[in-house]
Amino acid sequence: MGITLQNINKSFKNFNALKNINFSIKQGELVALLGPSGCGKTTLLRIIAGLETASSGKIYFTDTDVTPLSAKQRDIGFVFQNYALFRHMNVAENVAFGLKMKPRSIRLSKTAINERVNQLLGLVQLENFAKRYPDQLSGGQRQRVALARALASKPNVLLLDEPFSALDAKVRKDLRRWLRDFHHELNVTSIFVTHDQDEALEVADKIILMNQGQIEQIGTPTEVYKQPKTAFVAHFLGDVNLLHGYIENNTLIIGDFQKDMQAQGNWADQSAIAYVRPHEISIAKTARKNDIQGQVVRIHTAGPTVFLEIAVAGQPKHIDVSVSYRQYEQQHVEIGDHIYFQPILINIFVQDQLVEFMI
Template identity: 55%
Template sequence: MSITIKNLNKSFGDFHALQNINLQVPTGALVSLLGPSGCGKTTLLRIIAGLETHNNGEIYFGEQEVSNKSVRERGVGFVFQNYALFRHMTVFDNVAFGLQVLPKSQRPSKADIAERVHELLKMVQLDWLSKSYPHQLSGGQRQRVALARALAVKPKLLLLDEPFGALDAKVRKELRQWLRDIHHEFNVTSLLVTHDQEEALEISDQIVVMNHGKVEQVGSGAALYDAPDNAFVTEFLGEVNRFEGYIERGDLVIGNFRYPEVPQQGKWHEGTATAYIRPHEFSIAREAQGAMLQAQIHHISVLGPIVRVSLYDQTGQDIEVMMPHQHHQAHQFKLGEQVYLTPSHISVFTQKDMVDYVI
């Protein structure tokens, strides 16, 4: 089932939490709401679930307008960051709860409930813990129980609010792919709130980048990363090096370096400009030919197949570069060495493109 949001607004007193939100979530997609704390993503998720009201605007599940429907009538599954499991209930009873409280006319038989619960617990690989209590489980196990409970009632939509936020990095990484697999197995439309860029990039079909209650850009992870619409999306999604320059006769000028206008980025307006270069878009060489700038290496970190090189340019600006391990082995760059950096791609936003934002 698809979700369509039209001209949705939400205010808390004088604070505009959501401003004119328009959004389309396709049927069967896993979509992430990504943005900094306080950008409105959790408020939007709660409004979609029916846990919060909005001031105006429309919400559709498929072709049905649901703004005035209760949480129960909307038929969504909700997974919270803090698990929200019933501590006095076993794992089995937690998963069965949603089925047991259905109206009598809709409630399955005890045998059918038991079959459904065990099926879900096997799917999340926790059937062997069905008689255990939440306090006996790890954080990752509790979150899997919470997801099984949300799926027990066969929801039309699955809404997840920072589901892995309370877990350590290793467990989070394991559960990301697991969630992706579960999503595909059930083919349920899923909306995930996260502030973790890596998480959003890894598991999402689409990402909705939000800031200050507004949608900045919607697209696949690759599209947002390679072709951001504005400076906020560029800086928020992944690491980036920032440089100040200006546009002169269609070229970006930074010091003595000139970079020609790129047709895909649109027309560059004359005047001051900000240039963004991601760490992997810089190449390091010992020759100055065609280079953008000279810099000195002050730190080298080997991160498995990738090597991170930290440098200072001649103004003292810190620059981060990522290169394949093989490239580093072939050139054997040293601490304190003066090298030259050349970009393969630059995202440019002129003064006319820039707007005030806070990360």
């Protein structure tokens, strides 16, 4: 079942929480609502669920206008951030709860309910935990029980509010991979809220990036990461360096680095900021044409990756560069060394327009 939102707005007294939200989600897509705290993503999820009412706008599930329908009538599965499991019920009873609460006229038989519960526990890899209680489970196991319960009634749409935020980093990473595989096996249209960029980039088919109640960009993980449409997107999605320079005679100038911009049109002389990811920078110990010179002030090793912090004259902040450990050993870089670098991929935002350079 696809989902379409048209001109959704939400106001609380004098505060506009959501401003003219429009997007469509295809059947079976796994979509991340991503953004900083307070950007409106959870409010939007609750409006889609029918747990809150929009001030204006419409929501369609495929071709059906569900705007006036309650959460129960919309037939959605909702996974809460804090699991919301019943502590006095064991795992099987938690999963079966929604099925047993259905009106008698449409309620499955006891045998059919048991079969459905066993099937779901097998899907979430908890078939051996049916008789345990929530307090006897790990955080990751509780989250999978909550997911199984949400799926028990075969909902049209699955909604997840910060599903992994309460878990430690290792469990969170394992569950992200599991959720992606699990979702594609079920092929149920799903939306999950997160403020974790890595989570959205790793799990989602599509990312809807929000800021201050508005949508900044919609696209695949590769599109929003590699081709950010706004400075906010470039800055929010992963680490990024801000290289301060200027445009003069249609040429971008950052220190000794220059890049002709005529292919992108005619540009007025102005200051400019280039957004460059740490891994999109080429370094050398000897000067090359068009290099920027700096000095290594810090080296930090994180497994197979080495992070160099470089001080550059004329730049307000140090520049971060990430290289493989093998490259680091080959370059023999040490703190205090003078080093030369140039960006491989640049995004700059001038005159409200994105200009992208592959060097």
